[in-house]
Amino acid sequence: MNRNDWWRGGVIYQVYPRSFFDSNGDGVGDLLGVVEKIDYIASLNVDAIWLSPFFTSPMKDFGYDVSDYRGVDPLFGTLEDFKQVIDVAHARGIRILIDQVLNHSSDQHAWFKESRSSRDNEKADWYVWADPKDDGTVPNNWLSVFGGPAWTWDSRRKQYYLHNFLSSQPDLNFHCEAVQQQLLEDMEFWLKLGVDGFRLDAANFYFHDRELRDNPPNHDIREGSIGVRADNPYAFQKHVYDKTQPENLDFLRRIRQLLERYPGSATVAEIGCDHSLSTMAAYTGGSDTLHMAYSFDLLTEQCSPGFLRHTIDCVERELVDGWPCWSIGNHDVVRVMSRWALANQPDLARGRMFMAMLLTMRGSVCLYQGEELGLDEAELQFEQLVDPYGIRFWPEFKGRDGCRTPMPWHDQDQHGGFSREQPWLPMADRHLPMSVAAQESDPNSMLNIYRRFLAWRQDQPLLIEGSIRTVYHDEALLVYERRLGDEVWVCLFNMGDSARHFDLSAPVEGLHVPSATAVFEGHGVHLPAHGFGFARRLG
Missing domain, CATH: 3.20.20.80 (Glycosidases)
Known part of the structure; x- marks a missing residue:
């Protein structure tokens, strides 16, 4: 804290x-x-x-x-x-x-109730109001995330109000x-x-x-x-x-x-x-x-x-x-x-x-x-x-x-x-x-x-403060490195449903990480299906 x-x-x-x-x-x-x-x-x-x-x-x-x-x-x-x-x-x-x-x-907020009551009250411009087009249709083509036009007609002000979401969620005018x-x-x-x-x-x-x-x-x-x-x-x-x-x-x-x-x-x-x-x-x-x-x-x-x-x-x-x-x-x-x-x-x-x-x-x-x-x-x-x-x-x-x-x-x-x-x-x-x-x-x-x-x-400063660089992927494997100063970790994830072997081309030391399933040997790593592991690069 x-x-x-x-x-x-x-x-x-x-x-x-x-x-x-x-x-x-x-x-x-x-x-x-x-x-x-x-x-x-x-x-x-x-x-x-x-x-x-x-x-x-x-x-x-x-x-x-x-x-x-x-x-x-x-x-x-x-x-x-x-x-x-x-x-x-x-x-x-x-x-x-x-x-x-x-x-x-909400359209039940006191601000909106006041705003919709007239065009000249203290909160008249606290929400987004607009006149209809000449033919009475909505002011423009904007759409709501929840479907349909982003405008709803209000009979009191005789204007449309904007709502990017539900019609019961009028947009405030920032x-x-x-x-x-x-x-x-x-x-x-x-x-x-x-x-x-x-x-x-x-x-x-x-x-x-x-x-x-x-x-x-x-x-x-x-x-x-x-x-x-x-x-x-x-x-x-x-x-x-x-x-x-x-x-x-x-x-x-x-x-x-x-x-x-x-x-x-x-x-x-x-x-x-x-x-x-x-x-x-x-x-x-x-x-x-x-x-x-x-x-x-x-x-x-x-x-x-x-x-x-x-x-x-x-x-x-x-x-x-x-x-x-x-x-x-x-x-x-x-x-x-x-x-x-x-x-x-x-x-x-x-x-x-x-x-x-x-x-x-x-x-x-x-x-x-x-x-x-x-x-x-x-x-x-x-x-x-x-x-x-x-x-x-x-x-x-x-x-x-x-x-x-x-x-x-x-x-x-x-x-x-x-x-x-x-x-x-x-x-x-x-x-x-x-x-x-x-x-x-x-x-x-x-x-x-x-x-x-x-x-x-x-307890891993490298994960909190370090940089990241992706180094490899194929249809099943994702490999990236995390680095902090001279410390470099290789992070490997097998997203496939069969075991994989991967050559790291350089010596590494496997890290003891909770639930990691990778097995490191020399320059290589064995990853079971849906397995993952972390290793420290040596030298």
């Missing part, structure tokens, strides 16, 4: 409070559930917790539609409960980062200085309470083009690319004018100036755009913008050695002095054990190998709750869905509910120890044998492998 640059190479554990642990038996996880399970999180040897939104909200998008930026929704508890989370986490050397959903509020100032004051409210930083949701969406120019068509889309699905036309445009505007940088600098007054605090920004790497570089370069950018590059279905090498090389080339934060899963994408499975069959050995890769790349890391258990995607029926995104695009896209089902704490009842009552989403039956209790006593369980690997990683 004494390192102000803890975030460089830090491991952040994402808690989705609704699904973590229900302390009061209402079927929904809550803040006191985090307090009750804090020793479990501490046992993982992570540096920080990222708490998904717990703010006051009508829950149309499960907390990502905020109606009070300083309030705790009663569903999750009270402000005193949140203070307990900070206290118990800090007592164990764990920092707390909270989601800040600044781009938009061209209005009062909006910027208010949001900075709201962020400082949480810093004064003791939070250690923020995960900035949709951080490149804040500003829009003042002239509301149409986005051009995207002729370069490829099915399977990040964010591209045939059932959602959002990717059919190049999002030149509706997000990632130049003015964004100035506001991010104001956020950094605020955090500089609270040493040890940090930001990690979610950035999703057509040119994410160049944007990440701009948003994290130097020392006056964001601390880290949250990469979407490994949240795709692609996981071949060639794809991974290309991704690492592009990030290293583009970011320059910026700092990446890697993740292979979160609350918005299919769980990695299903997404990167071979023949749709989750393989724990393959999962351990991807864990080792993620935790030895250059940068910081976000782990999503349940990854340490090896959880795969839960299968839900249409009538069980609650995610508006999934309901709209079913059945081609099944939404985000499958990665948000409750954490299994034991296998003694159908709710897996998550709650005494029926959970807000059903417990996946196949997750019960993978519960925390079931894995605790097995030294070779995914849970205990994560614990040992993370503990080992904390």
Whole structure:
């Protein structure tokens, strides 16, 4: 807790409070559930917790539609409960980062209610309003991430308002200085309470083009690319004018100036755009913008050695002095054990190998709750869905509910120890044998492998501070080097389903790394299927 640059190479554990642990038996996880399970999180040897939104909200998008930026929704508890989370986490050397959903509020927020009431009230320009075209249609061709036009008609103002997401999530107008100032004051409210930083949701969406120019068509889309699905036309445009505007940088600098007054605090920004790497570089370069950018590059279905090498090389080339934060899963994408499975069959050995890769790349890391258990995607029926995104695009896209089902704490009842009552989403039956209790006593369980690997990683300055260089890949193997001063490690990963031998062409010394399966002999290494290993170059 004494390192102000803890975030460089830090491991952040994402808690989705609704699904973590229900302390009061209402079927929904809550803040006191985090307090009750804090020793479990501490046992993982992570540096920080990222708490998904717990703010006051009508829950149309499960907390990502905020109606009070300083309030705790009663569903999750009270402000005193949140203070307990900070206290118990800090007592164990764990920092707390909270989601800040600044781009938009709920349509139930008092600000929006006032803004929509007339065109001349004090908050009339706090949101993005525009007149219709002469024929009554929407102001331009901008699309919502959640499908359809990004504009909704409001009969009171007789104007359209902008929403990049749900129509119940109107975009705030960052061209209005009062909006910027208010949001900075709201962020400082949480810093004064003791939070250690923020995960900035949709951080490149804040500003829009003042002239509301149409986005051009995207002729370069490829099915399977990040964010591209045939059932959602959002990717059919190049999002030149509706997000990632130049003015964004100035506001991010104001956020950094605020955090500089609270040493040890940090930001990690979610950035999703057509040119994410160049944007990440701009948003994290130097020392006056964001601390880290949250990469979407490994949240795709692609996981071949060639794809991974290309991704690492592009990030290293583009970011320059910026700092990446890697993740292979979160609350918005299919769980990695299903997404990167071979023949749709989750393989724990393959999962351990991807864990080792993620935790030895250059940068910081976000782990999503349940990854340490090896959880795969839960299968839900249409009538069980609650995610508006999934309901709209079913059945081609099944939404985000499958990665948000409750954490299994034991296998003694159908709710897996998550709650005494029926959970807000059903417990996946196949997750019960993978519960925390079931894995605790097995030294070779995914849970205990994560614990040992993370503990080992904390004591390796080379992994925290060193550079990275990819050196080889083929259809199965990925090899990269990590270097710090004269110390050079070779990191090898066999992603194939058969054993491989690889000639390193120079003498090496195998490192004793938890769960590594490679065998080093002279200049060569033997890697079993889905195996990995690390060696120190000699001479």
